[in-house]
Amino acid sequence: MRMTDMPDETADLYGTLKLPSNPSDKATLFAALRKVAVFADLSEPDLDWFVERTHEFRFEPGEVMMLEGTPAKLMFVLLQGEIRGRQERGGDAPVFTTEAPTVTGLLPFSRLKNYKLTIRATMPTWGLAYSHTKFGDLLQHLPELSQRLVGMLTDRVRTYTEFEQQSQKLAALGKLSAGLAHELNNPSAAARRSASTLHECLARLREAVRASAIGPDDCVLLAEREEAIRVSLKPAQYKDEFARVEREEAIQTWLEGKGVKEAWQLGPLLAEANLTDQNLEALASVAGKSLGPELTRFATLLEMDRIADELDHSTARISDLVRAIKEYSYMDQASMQEVDIAQSLDTTLTIMHHKLKRSITVTRDYAPDLPKVMAYGSELNQVWTNLIDNAADVLKDGGKLGIRAVRDNDYALVEISDNGPGIPEEIQSKIFEPFFTTKGVGEGTGLGLDISYRIIKKIKGLITVKSRPGNTRFEVRIPIKAAS
Numbered sequence: 473m474r475m476t477d478m479p480d481e482t483a484d485l486y487g488t489l490k491l492p493s494n495p496s497d498k499a500t501l502f503a504a505l506r507k508v509a510v511f512a513d514l515s516e517p518d519l520d521w522f523v524e525r526t527h528e529f530r531f532e533p534g535e536v537m538m539l540e541g542t543p544a545k546l547m548f549v550l551l552q553g554e555i556r557g558r559q560e561r562g563g564d565a566p567v568f569t570t571e572a573p574t575v576t577g578l579l580p581f582s583r584l585k586n587y588k589l590t591i592r593a594t595m596p597t598w599g600l601a602y603s604h605t606k607f608g609d610l611l612q613h614l615p616e617l618s619q620r621l622v623g624m625l626t627d628r629v630r631t632y633t634e635f636e637q638q639s640q641k642l643a644a645l646g647k648l649s650a651g652l653a654h655e656l657n658n659p660s661a662a663a664r665r666s667a668s669t670l671h672e673c674l675a676r677l678r679e680a681v682r683a684s685a686i687g688p689d690d691c692v693l694l695a696e697r698e699e700a701i702r703v704s705l706k707p708a709q710y711k712d713e714f715a716r717v718e719r720e721e722a723i724q725t726w727l728e729g730k731g732v733k734e735a736w737q738l739g740p741l742l743a744e745a746n747l748t749d750q751n752l753e754a755l756a757s758v759a760g761k762s763l764g765p766e767l768t769r770f771a772t773l774l775e776m777d778r779i780a781d782e783l784d785h786s787t788a789r790i791s792d793l794v795r796a797i798k799e800y801s802y803m804d805q806a807s808m809q810e811v812d813i814a815q816s817l818d819t820t821l822t823i824m825h826h827k828l829k830r831s832i833t834v835t836r837d838y839a840p841d842l843p844k845v846m847a848y849g850s851e852l853n854q855v856w857t858n859l860i861d862n863a864a865d866v867l868k869d870g871g872k873l874g875i876r877a878v879r880d881n882d883y884a885l886v887e888i889s890d891n892g893p894g895i896p897e898e899i900q901s902k903i904f905e906p907f908f909t910t911k912g913v914g915e916g917t918g919l920g921l922d923i924s925y926r927i928i929k930k931i932k933g934l935i936t937v938k939s940r941p942g943n944t945r946f947e948v949r950i951p952i953k954a955a956s
Contacts, residue, residue: 553597557589831870866892
């Protein structure tokens, strides 16, 4: 059935398959087939039976071998060349490259209905095409070959599933990275602003010291009064911006009455320091003619105290995030280790703070006697991430997210709940299936819960869901003793 002109009855089946003008002889095809692993040790009669039921094809670089969206009907035995598949009708799909000698396309028992990618030859490609209509004959006449092809199908499904799981992990990592970039940007920007302001303060302080003519005795007395004022000071709290401006203008008028130059610059500093009229008079009685420089110096020192607090807060936030990232990924630790569930949950909440701070109220309830469990730490964090991320998605307009961890007989029970609209009862049994998603196109891969299920199953745990409007609760049970 290897023919140059395709009969009418097979045209629909073989579509755009390009047949060679000079078909190869059987000896050439047998020799090429023996280079394909699954055909290597077949007898010559078996090879002849297979070849008689195929169509030989040849493609030049760039020519289409399979078109995405068209029915999958053919198994291809690549004897020479290379093909590459990708989506050409939009979408963000990976690129797959397959080199000869191998078998590709539709395999026996495959559930593939349509080709997902457009396949083009990247170099001169030669091979044989076998119709799905003859799979029954193949199973009957060449059971050993059929078994090998089913093994190839199993490997293909496993590889594709692993690839999709990795893609889902990368997508989740992308979300986390974007959120962490935002979370790190705020404190780092604040620290940079504080450092810049600190340089300005130092320059102002040096100028004030040079301009002051206060004597040694008055300097001691002034230092004592400054310390007393510093201890009694409280942060400025103005009810609105008008109140702040009013206080700045009152101080400026007082400074001008004392003959202080550039009172308009000093007024805001003293107002921000929250110095009272009594404080100002106490300092003025000692500073004398050096009142302007001394008030500038004192207000600048108070501002530097505030900057130091801001720097401490900002760098502490950065340090907390870096620590959380390290704990989240369990860097420098063995893959299987004792995991503190409460700490694991808190770390995940820290990492996901960017998504939870939009009017979502988070409550924590951790049992004090909760024991550690043996688990894959970074994978367990991935489970919490998937569940919390899903809950946050349904709480777009705000709501309550509950995190609870208690001991349940021989298990540690973690409950992640939300008061969102709930999961319809008719699909609750499907949510852990791979590729099942209720999100819109491009918003979800349908692998998050499937991966979570597999991770928990690997440590012999259990993950279930109970849902009704206003109360969706995912329950994760992890064995307290290490799984044997």
